[in-house]
Each structure stands twice: as C-alpha cells, then as structure tokens.
Amino acid sequence: xxxxxxxxxxxxxxxxxxxxxxxxxxxxxxxADPAGAPAGEPAAGVPRLVLDGVEKSFGPNRxxxxxxxxxxxxxxxxxxxxxxxxxxxxxxxxxxLERIDAGRIVFEGVDIAGPGVxxxxxxxxMGIVFQAFNLFPHMTVLDxxxxxxxxxxxxxxxxxxxxxxxxxxxxxxxxxxxxxxxRLSGGQQQRAAIVRSLIGDPExxxxxxxxxxxxxxxxxxxxxxxxDLAHGGMTMVLATHEMGFARDVAGxxxxxxxxxxxxxxxxxxLLRHPRQERTRQFLRRVIEAGRL
Amino acid sequence: xxxxxxxxxxxxxxxSGPPPIPTRLGRWRAELGHEGAKGAVIAFVxxxxxLGVAAALVxxxxxxxxxxxxxxxxxxxxESWPEVAGGxxxxxxxxxxxxxxxxxxxxxxxxxxxxxxxxxxxxRVLAVVYIDLFRGIPLLLVIxxxxxxxPALEIDGVPRDPxxxxxxxxxxSYSAYTAEVYRAGIESVNESQRASALSLGLTxxxxxxxxxxxxxxxxVVPALLNGLVSLQKDVALVSVLGIREAVREAxxxxxxxxxxxxxxxxxxxxxxxxxxxxxxxxxYSRRDRARRSQAML
Numbered sequence: 001x002x003x004x005x006x007x008x009x010x011x012x013x014x015x016x017x018x019x020x021x022x023x024x025x026x027x028x029x030x031x032a033d034p035a036g037a038p039a040g041e042p043a044a045g046v047p048r049l050v051l052d053g054v055e056k057s058f059g060p061n062r063x064x065x066x067x068x069x070x071x072x073x074x075x076x077x078x079x080x081x082x083x084x085x086x087x088x089x090x091x092x093x094x095x096x097l098e099r100i101d102a103g104r105i106v107f108e109g110v111d112i113a114g115p116g117v118x119x120x121x122x123x124x125x126m127g128i129v130f131q132a133f134n135l136f137p138h139m140t141v142l143d144x145x146x147x148x149x150x151x152x153x154x155x156x157x158x159x160x161x162x163x164x165x166x167x168x169x170x171x172x173x174x175x176x177x178x179x180x181x182x183r184l185s186g187g188q189q190q191r192a193a194i195v196r197s198l199i200g201d202p203e204x205x206x207x208x209x210x211x212x213x214x215x216x217x218x219x220x221x222x223x224x225x226x227x228d229l230a231h232g233g234m235t236m237v238l239a240t241h242e243m244g245f246a247r248d249v250a251g252x253x254x255x256x257x258x259x260x261x262x263x264x265x266x267x268x269x270l271l272r273h274p275r276q277e278r279t280r281q282f283l284r285r286v287i288e289a290g291r292l
Numbered sequence: 293x294x295x296x297x298x299x300x301x302x303x304x305x306x307x308s309g310p311p312p313i314p315t316r317l318g319r320w321r322a323e324l325g326h327e328g329a330k331g332a333v334i335a336f337v338x339x340x341x342x343l344g345v346a347a348a349l350v351x352x353x354x355x356x357x358x359x360x361x362x363x364x365x366x367x368x369x370x371e372s373w374p375e376v377a378g379g380x381x382x383x384x385x386x387x388x389x390x391x392x393x394x395x396x397x398x399x400x401x402x403x404x405x406x407x408x409x410x411x412x413x414x415x416r417v418l419a420v421v422y423i424d425l426f427r428g429i430p431l432l433l434v435i436x437x438x439x440x441x442x443p444a445l446e447i448d449g450v451p452r453d454p455x456x457x458x459x460x461x462x463x464x465s466y467s468a469y470t471a472e473v474y475r476a477g478i479e480s481v482n483e484s485q486r487a488s489a490l491s492l493g494l495t496x497x498x499x500x501x502x503x504x505x506x507x508x509x510x511x512v513v514p515a516l517l518n519g520l521v522s523l524q525k526d527v528a529l530v531s532v533l534g535i536r537e538a539v540r541e542a543x544x545x546x547x548x549x550x551x552x553x554x555x556x557x558x559x560x561x562x563x564x565x566x567x568x569x570x571x572x573x574x575x576y577s578r579r580d581r582a583r584r585s586q587a588m589l
Contacts, residue, residue: 119490120490138510147502148492152498196492200492200493
C-alpha cells in the first residue's frame with residue numbers, strides 16, 4: 001500500500017489533490033506551530049497527528065483525562081491497556097465521531113477539534129475500521145466500498161468501482177465483491193471493512209480492536225493485511241489486545257490506564273521493561289492469557 | 293422428532309418410516325404428536341360445539357326471520373350492489389391516494405424527528421407537536437373538523453371539496469402514527485451504522501439516506517402493511533362528510549328501502565379488499581423472519 005498518495009496513481013486518485021491544496025481547504029485555522037508535539041515525545045519528522053491534553057467525558061464518566069500523543073507520517077502507533085481505558089474513545093475522537101471537551105487534535109497541522117472545522121472533509125482524509133466491522137448489511141461488498149467515493153466525493157460509479165475492484169483484488173476479496181456481508185466470514189468482512197476505509201487513500205488509518213470480534217482462526221488473515229499496510233508505509237493508530245502483533249508492527253506503544261497515558265515507548269522497551277507497576281500487572285495478565 | 297424412537301407418538305401417527313417431509317401437514321402432524329392429539333380433538337370439538345350453539349341460538353330466535361329479511365335479502369343485495377360497488381371504487385381511489393401521501397409525508401416527519409444537532413431543534417419540536425396532536429384526536433373528529441370547518445372559513449383558493457378534506461384528514465391522522473413506526477425503524481438501526489457512514493465522509497443527511505433509512509424501512513415493512521390494512525377500512529369514515537362512497541351509498545339505499553342488506557354488500561366489498569392484504573402481510577412477515585434467522589446462522 002503506497003498509503004499517502006505521494007505516488008501518482010494510474011487510476012483516478014480521489015485524494016490526489018496536491019498537498020498545499022488540501023491544506024488550503026477550510027479545515028480550520030492553521031496553527032502557528034504545526035509540529036506542536038508535547039515536549040519529550042519522540043517526534044521523528046513532522047508529526048501527522050498530535051493529541052494535546054485531550055479530555056472527554058460521557059456524563060459523569062471521565063473517559064479521557066488529558067491524552068497527549070503524537071504520530072509521525074508512516075508510523076504505526078499502538079494503544080494498549082485494559083478494557084475501558086479509553087482506547088476506542090481516542091480513535092472516535094480523532095475521527096470526530098465524538099466531540100472532545102478540552103485539548104487539541106492536530107491533524108496535518110490543523111486543529112480539527114477546533115471551531116469551524118468541516119468534519120466531513122476531515123473524515124474523508126482518514127479511515128477508521130471498527131471492531132464489529134460495521135459493514136452496511138443491505139449493500140453488497142462493492143457497494144459498501146464505493147459508497148464513500150460515490151456519495152462523498154461524487155465519483156462516477158464506473159470510476160469508483162474500478163478502483164474498488166483493484167483494492168478488493170489486492171486483499172483477496174474480488175470473488176466476494178457482489179456478495180452481501182452476511183454471506184462472508186468474519187475475516188472477510190473485516191478485510192472488506194478495511195478496503196472500505198482505504199478507498200479514499202487516507203493519510204491516517206484508525207483501527208479499533210479490529211480482531212476482537214473474530215474467531216481465533218480468522219485473526220491471522222486480518223493481522224497480515226494490517227502488517228502489509230504497515231510495511232507499505234501507512235500511518236496507523238491501532239487500539240489492540242494483540243500484544244505480539246503490537247510488538248511486531250508498532251513503532252511506538254502507549255499504555256493507557258483510566259483515561260491517561262501511563263507510559264509510552266518503543267515496543268521492546270515498553271513490553272519488556274515497563275517502568276510502571278500497572279503496566280507490569282497488565283502485561284502479566286496478558287501473558288497469562290497467552291496473548292504475548 | 294418423528295423418528296422411530298419416539299414412544300410418545302400416538303399410534304397411527306408415525307411409524308419407522310423415512311424422515312418427515314417438511315410440509316405444512318407434516319409439521320402439524322409433528323406438533324400434534326408433540327402436544328397430544330387428545331388436546332387437538334378437544335379444541336376442535338369445543339369450537340364446533342360453541343359455533344353450533346351460537347348459530348342455533350341466532351337461527352331459532354323469534355326475530356331471526358325479520359333480521360334475515362332486513363339484512364340478508366338476496367334481492368336487495370343485487371339491487372344495492374351497483375351503487376355500493378360504485379361508491380367502493382371511490383373508497384379505493386381515496387385509499388390509494390392517501391396511502392401514498394402517508395408513506396411519503398410520515399417518512400419526512402420521522403426523518404425530521406431523528407435529525408440531530410441544535411440547528412434542527414425547532415423542526416424537531418414541530419414534528420413532535422404534530423405527532424402528539426394528531427395521535428391524540430380521534431380520526432372521526434379530524435375528519436369532521438377539517439371537512440366541515442375549513443370550507444366554512446370560505447377562504448379564496450382553499451378547496452371546499454369534501455373528498456379533498458376527507459383524504460387530508462386521513463393523511464394527517466395516519467401520518468402521525470406512521471411517522472412513529474418509521475422512527476421505531478430508524479432507532480432499531482444500530483448507532484454504529486451511522487458512525488460507519490459518517491466516517492466515510494458522508495454528511496448526516498447522506499448517512500441517513502444511504503445507510504440508515506434503507507435498513508430502517510425494511511425493519512418496519514410489516515408494521516407499515518398493518519397500517520395499510522387499517523386505513524383500508526377507516527377510509528369509510530369520510531362518509532360522515534356526505535361523500536358518496538360505499539358506506540354512504542349503503543345508507544342511502546337503506547333510507548330509501550328500509551332494508552339493511554346494502555350494508556352487507558359494503559361489508560363484503562371491504563373484506564374482499566382487506567383479506568388479501570392481511571394475508572400478504574402475514575406472508576411477508578413470516579418470510580422476513582425466516583430470512584433474518586437464516587442470516588444469523
């Protein structure tokens with residue numbers, strides 16, 4: 001996966017506008033300091049995404065209590081932590097499916113959580129894949145994949161389907177293109193959902209525990225797709241319980257606990273020599289469950 | 293269960309034969325064997341006895357011959373039929389127009405009601421007020437108020453045709469209910485479908501249009517069909533405005549001849565129209581249920 005669309009696409013490239021142009025889109029006011037990474041974060045190159053003090057509550061329940069994190073271009077970042085630590089909420093906030101209460105979410109130099117941001121435009125430049133696939137059950141796989149390009153980007157059916165078939169073929173789903181999702185295995189459904197999120201050539205892919213709803217024997221096929229994407233340079237943020245996988249693909253791992261980043265670091269350091277007692281406890285349980 | 297090992301099966305009902313063919317008769321037989329044929333016999337006999345006693349009571353009552361003459365006179369049936377059938381054709385047309393308008397208008401109301409964000413607050417309030425109002429007023433009153441009230445205002449350009457106001461009353465009243473049916477359908481679609489549509493860059497409206505509504509409507513088709521059967525009969529209520537539809541024509545015949553058989557003619561017509569729809573509704577719901585449970589596997 002070439003991922004970011006720098007390579008000219010032979011087929012019509014939906015996001016193929018030149019970079020300065022996309023930045024000129026009224027996403028919001030550019031910040032004075034686009035690379036506003038929190039101090040002490042390992043920012044290799046200009047960060048594609050920065051979360052700065054993000055807070056989110058659902059009623060009295062404070063789910064995120066000041067999240068700082070930074071994702072460079074072509075970097076894979078994994079969020080790990082016990083259930084309810086806020087992993088999924090972070091991803092939903094980045095995709096603007098949830099409005100944050102405080103903090104900044106800086107994507108490509110623009111604070112997308114700020115006022116006057118066109119959420120639809122932002123979402124077109126990101127992809128998100130959900131735990132439960134969330135394919136549209138009343139549409140074929142092909143229609144699922146082409147809905148975004150056709151309706152949000154006003155491509156013709158032919159154009160969108162040509163591109164979709166190309167991607168489906170690459171992910172081994174060409175034969176399932178005309179099937180409805182309920183005829184597919186869980187692994188196939190999740191791969192179809194990944195294709196759907198990739199069709200707009202996103203600059204950032206968010207993956208929310210994409211293997212948690214799968215039967216164990218189907219997890220591998222989905223993980224290998226993600227691994228390929230990582231090797232292809234796709235910028236990704238994954239919430240995951242697959243520690244072994246996180247160790248293999250992540251450039252940086254954040255351990256979350258009760259809505260805070262408790263510690264973060266490269267996989268080797270964080271998974272082998274965690275500094276925090278909570279991290280050690282969590283990893284011990286994961287190892288006992290045979291997931292690492 | 294109809295295998296040869298079933299010792300509880302009544303004698304004669306089974307044998308050690310080939311596996312049962314899943315016909316309706318076979319299913320009944322299997323169920324009878326399960327619940328006990330004795331119970332079925334008791335149910336059947338008691339039903340026949342009850343109906344027999346009821347029929348006997350009616351047929352042997354002193355006034356039966358009189359009732360028979362007044363309500364079931366073949367000659368009057370034949371005589372009143374053309375007018376009543378002609379009126380029924382008007383019922384059918386009013387029904388068809390009203391049903392189309394209801395399905396469209398109610399969907400609009402339901403969509404407005406499920407829009408999010410503070411910008412749509414006034415529209416949402418309007419939808420809620422409308423629904424509460426028209427679900428609270430008896431249909432007959434809506435028909436009377438609109439049918440007699442609005443033309444009495446004598447405003448230029450406002451139609452005075454009772455058929456227009458009768459159909460309008462039906463549409464307003466039924467749409468309030470139907471909007472709630474649609475809304476139930478919209479709410480039955482999981483929130484994650486909306487999130488998923490929005491994440492593709494679709495607008496709120498596009499998410500509703502392409503992702504939510506197709507699923508929502510499919511979920512409530514049986515309920516919508518049920519409302520259709522109900523409307524088919526309630527069209528007759530507009531007869532209070534003097535519209536010469538089937539019931540009105542039957543009344544006119546009765547007033548002229550003092551014979552009520554014309555009402556039977558109208559009854560027959562309404563039944564002929566509604567029973568097929570009711571059967572279709574049942575068939576569709578069953579098929580839909582079967583398809584869903586299959587999809588779950």
